[in-house]
Each structure stands twice: as structure tokens, then as C-alpha cells.
Amino acid sequence: MKPRKYGSLQMTIIFEDSQKKELDMSNDSQSAIISTSEENEEDERNVPKDRMNLVFWIILLNGVGVLLPWNMFITIAPQYYVDYWFTVNGTKTSYADNFMSAMGIVSQIPNMIVAIINVLNIIRGPLLYRIISPLTFNSSLILIILGLVIFQNPSDAARNWFYIVSLIIIMAMNASNGLYQNSFFGLAADFPAKYSNAVVIGTNICGTFTSVLAIVATLVFASQPKMVALVYFSISFAILIICLISWWFCKKLSFFNYYIEKGNRARAAQENTKFxxxxxxxxxxxxxxxxxxxxxxxxxxxxxxxxxxxxxxxxxxxxxxxxxxxxxxxxxxxxxxxxxxxxxxxxxxxxxxxxxxxxxxxxxxxxxxxxxxxxxxxxxxxxxxxxxxxxxxxxxxxxxxxxxxxxxxxxxxxxxxxxxxxxxxxxxxxxxxxxxxxxxxxxxxxxxxxxxxx
CATH class of the missing domain: 1.20.1250 (Growth Hormone; Chain: A;)
Incomplete structure (x- = not known):
């Protein structure tokens, strides 16, 4: 098998050494992988170009989309949820005291569980579908949040159910993010190295954008938490919709399809119906x-x-x-x-x-x-x-x-x-x-x- 080029002699040595240790593979698998490698060598001569780096920018955009709803949520939580919803006349209720810690617990556990399930291949289907489905689901959750922001005001009667519904939304959003993020990195792994890094760059740009927005919102809407929440979640919804549209566009690009198909062929010999x-x-x-x-x-x-x-x-x-x-x-x-x-x-x-x-x-x-x-x-x-x-x-x-x-x-x-x-x-x-x-x-x-x- 020809080692993948990465730009350093050390990487080539790693692949050459790894090939010597593949003795436990069956003859059929070896033949399939060798065949795949020969096909890839031929294809390398005619690799489509990523014109204007469109695929790179789409992956980076979706790197922003991976974390944006959750970043918006945790940024707005102290002002909108703790101070506006769960604090009455300057006095924090038990909901205010517990909300941030409860939010941390219900966010991390489902994210971790779904990521493990996805890695174990219990959730089946193409990775692209495992990216588009969570995007669609998160867009629906943001619409629900926007509906609550617009039509529901704080009251003693609503505080209990609003607290529970908010935590359920957080749990669902992070479970969805676990599938989205894990599948996204798996998809990007089929592309050259800079495309994997585009995901990480996107997540950090997301944090930067949210930080700038938080500073501006503090200066402009200091005493209007409902307006701040409306702005935050409207932006989240708009960017998620753009991310969804970007995948439809990406599927029409020959560069994107080339690497997706190449990754599928490389894994053909390893595909199993069971763990x-x-x-x-x-x-x-x-x-x-x-x-x-x-x-x-x-x-x-x-x-x-x-x-x-x-x-x-x-x-x-x-x-x-x-x-x-x-x-x-x-x-x-x-x-x-x-x-x-x-x-x-x-x-x-x-x-x-x-x-x-x-x-x-x-x-x-x-x-x-x-x-x-x-x-x-x-x-x-x-x-x-x-x-x-x-x-x-x-x-x-x-x-x-x-x-x-x-x-x-x-x-x-x-x-x-x-x-x-x-x-x-x-x-x-x-x-x-x-x-x-x-x-x-x-x-x-x-x-x-x-x-x-x-």
C-alpha cells in the first residue's frame, strides 16, 4: 500500500511500519485494500480542485454552527434565565441558585453518551445524514426557544414548568450536538488536513463571535434581557439554516464528492454489519x-x-x-x-x-x-x-x-x-x-x- 503523503519523512516511516504489522488481516481484506490503493493512485492524477476554497469555507461555517446554539445559550443564561426568569424583585429563587449547575450536568452527560454511541457505530447511515439531521433538530429547538421568548413572560405560575422545559431543551440540544460534532469530525477526516482543522477554527470563531456579540449586547441592551435573548437566538437560527443550505450546495461540488467517495472506498474492506x-x-x-x-x-x-x-x-x-x-x-x-x-x-x-x-x-x-x-x-x-x-x-x-x-x-x-x-x-x-x-x-x-x- 502506498503511504499517504503528509509532508514529513516521519509520517512516511509511520505508514511503512504500520503496513508491516497488517499480518492479521485476511487475504480478502488485503486484496480489497490493495485494490482501493491502486484506484486512489490513479485518481490522484485527476483530483478535482476546491475552487475558491468553497468546501473549506463550508466546513468552517459548519464548525461555527456546531457550537453556536449552545454558546448562545450559555452566554445568555445568567442574564435571561437566572436574573430575568428566576430572580424575583432582586431575590434569587431556588431555580436561580440551581440553574447554572443543573445546566452543566444535563448538557455534558447526553453529549458524551451520544458521541460514544456514534463512535460504536450503533447509529447507522451516512455521516452526512448524521450531520444534517442534528442541524434540522437543533433548528427546531431554537424555534421553540424563540417562541418561549416572544410569547411567555416570567410569572410564579410559569417558573416551575419553564425551568423543567429549559433543561429538557438543553439536554436535547447537547445530545444532538454530540451526534453532529462527532459525525462532522469523522466526515472531515476524509479530506486533507486543513479541512479537519477548519472544524476547529470554526468552533473558535464561533466563540469569538459570541464574545463580541455579548459585549455589544451588554452596551446596547443592558436592561433588556428579553431583547438580548431574541437577538441571540434569532442569529443562531439564521446561521443554522445557512449551514443546512450549505450542505445541499456542497453535495454538488466535485471536490467534495471525490473525497467522500474516496473515503467510502477505502473503508469498503472494513465495513461490518456488527461491532x-x-x-x-x-x-x-x-x-x-x-x-x-x-x-x-x-x-x-x-x-x-x-x-x-x-x-x-x-x-x-x-x-x-x-x-x-x-x-x-x-x-x-x-x-x-x-x-x-x-x-x-x-x-x-x-x-x-x-x-x-x-x-x-x-x-x-x-x-x-x-x-x-x-x-x-x-x-x-x-x-x-x-x-x-x-x-x-x-x-x-x-x-x-x-x-x-x-x-x-x-x-x-x-x-x-x-x-x-x-x-x-x-x-x-x-x-x-x-x-x-x-x-x-x-x-x-x-x-x-x-x-x-x-
Whole structure:
């Protein structure tokens, strides 16, 4: 089998070594894969062009769409749900006290479960259908939310059912996102590396866009939470509809169809009607370093962002208090995460074998922010610094490395394994991403306990 070219001698050696270890495959499978490779060699001479990078931009757009509804939800939650719906005459109800923590629990669990189910191939059908279906479902959920925003005002009679319905919507949205995101990374794995990275860039642009919108909304609609919610969810709905239309357009592009068909042919010899654990073991053998890298990047990032960072109190700040966190925490992080992801398209260092090293070094960001002036009125742990600019640039470096190293991990994993395993490798990488987020969010309360107790 001819090794896939990736731009480095090291990658070629990986493939040559992997081919020597394929002795456990049946003769029929070997023949099928060899046949597929010969077809691919012929096809490489006539690869269609991605004219004006249309497929790249469509994938990037859908990277924005992957997280936009949820980003809008968590951004508007404190103002619209906690303060507007669940706070009465300035007094927080039990719903207000519990909503944010309940939202975190019901969001991460279904996302993780659906991602696992999708990786295990329990949900069948083409990946593209597993992308379009969640998009359609999420669009329907946003319409329901818009209906509630427009026609339902806070009242004692409505507060209980509104709380329950909101959590059900959150659960359904994140279950849908688990299928959408996991399938999306699997689909992008069939394309050249920059297309996998387009997904990561899109998710970080989504965060940047949401952060800018939050700052503008705070300045323009400071005392109008209902209007802010209407703007947020209307934008979400519009972009999801554009994402749906983009896939219809994408299916008409020869470049898109070429790589989809190429990926399907490469996997033809591996297709099974039942679960085959050997495929997962084989994929893990090639990609385990990338999986751990992706997991640790998101674990570190979500351990401190946004909860620990928002709790930092500087001695002095040059930013207005009402948009301080929006600029120093959210916009700063999302902007430089997007810059880091984009940089990975041009600079790829370190290589696949050594990416795990800087990803483990990033664990130092956890004590770095623990020893900042986080929760100054409640902490027992000593404070190492309270300077705003040390915090600001620490967040900048963490954000850049989060975007850069996560992009490298997501790009490397489908390409350090044989082509017939690339889709599965991309899906498992997306599962590691979700697992890292869930573990990081779960670790945040432990950080707070340590800061208060030690």
C-alpha cells in the first residue's frame, strides 16, 4: 500500500511500519485494500480542485454552527434565565441558585453518551445524514426557544414548568450536538488536513463571535434581557439554516464528492454489519498519542475556563466593569484560540510522536490560575499574583496553545493511520474532545474546593 503523503519523512516511516504489522488481516481484506490503493493512485492524477476554497469555507461555517446554539445559550443564561426568569424583585429563587449547575450536568452527560454511541457505530447511515439531521433538530429547538421568548413572560405560575422545559431543551440540544460534532469530525477526516482543522477554527470563531456579540449586547441592551435573548437566538437560527443550505450546495461540488467517495472506498474492506472491537484497537494503536493530546488540551482548558478565570479579581483594571470579563476572559480566550487554530494550518510543530509533550506541560496552567487572585474573599490558598496583565497574558498564552495543539491533534489522528481507519480515527478524536471537556468541567469544582481549603 502506498503511504499517504503528509509532508514529513516521519509520517512516511509511520505508514511503512504500520503496513508491516497488517499480518492479521485476511487475504480478502488485503486484496480489497490493495485494490482501493491502486484506484486512489490513479485518481490522484485527476483530483478535482476546491475552487475558491468553497468546501473549506463550508466546513468552517459548519464548525461555527456546531457550537453556536449552545454558546448562545450559555452566554445568555445568567442574564435571561437566572436574573430575568428566576430572580424575583432582586431575590434569587431556588431555580436561580440551581440553574447554572443543573445546566452543566444535563448538557455534558447526553453529549458524551451520544458521541460514544456514534463512535460504536450503533447509529447507522451516512455521516452526512448524521450531520444534517442534528442541524434540522437543533433548528427546531431554537424555534421553540424563540417562541418561549416572544410569547411567555416570567410569572410564579410559569417558573416551575419553564425551568423543567429549559433543561429538557438543553439536554436535547447537547445530545444532538454530540451526534453532529462527532459525525462532522469523522466526515472531515476524509479530506486533507486543513479541512479537519477548519472544524476547529470554526468552533473558535464561533466563540469569538459570541464574545463580541455579548459585549455589544451588554452596551446596547443592558436592561433588556428579553431583547438580548431574541437577538441571540434569532442569529443562531439564521446561521443554522445557512449551514443546512450549505450542505445541499456542497453535495454538488466535485471536490467534495471525490473525497467522500474516496473515503467510502477505502473503508469498503472494513465495513461490518456488527461491532468489531479489532478496528478500535487497531485505530488506537496508531492514534493513542493524538487522542491523549486532544483530551489533555481540552481538560486543562475547561478546568479553568471560564469559571476560574471569571472569578479572578485584579487590584486595578483599565477595562469598564460591566464588560471586564467579556474582554479579558471571553473575547481574549476565543480570539487567540482561533489564532492558534489558524496557525496550525501553516506551522506543524511538534510532529505526531511528540505532540503529547507540550500538551502535558499545559497542565501547569491549572496551578497558574489557582494561585491567582481567584475568589479573594473566600480563599485560604495564598495568592501568587493579582496583576491584571499577568492574568490577561496568561489567558492569552493558554488560549493560543489550546487552539494550536488541539488543531494539531485533530489533524494528525486521521492521518497517522491507514486510510480505511481515518473516519473512525476522526470520530474517536472528537469523542476525546468531548471527554476532555466533560472531565475539565467536572474538575473545576475540585479546584475551587482546594483554593478555599488549602
Amino acid at each position: 468489531d472491537y479489532r478496528l478500535y484497537l487497531k485505530t488506537f494503536k496508531y492514534c493513542w498519542k493524538q487522542y491523549l493530546s486532544v483530551f489533555f488540551v481540552y481538560f486543562v482548558t475547561l478546568s479553568v475556563f471560564p469559571t476560574i478565570l471569571v472569578g479572578f479579581v485584579p487590584n486595578y483594571t483599565v477595562f469598564p466593569s460591566d464588560i471586564y470579563a467579556g474582554i479579558t476572559t471571553f473575547l481574549n480566550f476565543n480570539l487567540f484560540a482561533a489564532v492558534g487554530s489558524t496557525t496550525a494550518d501553516f506551522i506543524k510543530f511538534p510532529g505526531p510522536d511528540f505532540l503529547i509533550i507540550p500538551c502535558l506541560i499545559r497542565l501547569l496552567f491549572i496551578p497558574f490560575f489557582m494561585f491567582s487572585n481567584y475568589l479573594p474573599d473566600q480563599r485560604s490558598m495564598f495568592v501568587l499574583y493579582s496583576n491584571e496583565w499577568i492574568f490577561f497574558f496568561g489567558n492569552t498564552i493558554m488560549a493560543f496553545t489550546s487552539g494550536y495543539f488541539s488543531s494539531l491533534g485533530m489533524m494528525y489522528s486521521p492521518r497517522v493511520c491507514p486510510p480505511e481507519l481515518s473516519k473512525l480515527a476522526g470520530q474517536i478524536s472528537a469523542l476525546c474532545l468531548v471527554a476532555g471537556i466533560a472531565a475539565g468541567v467536572g474538575f473545576t469544582p475540585l479546584i475551587t474546593v482546594m483554593v478555599k481549603s488549602f
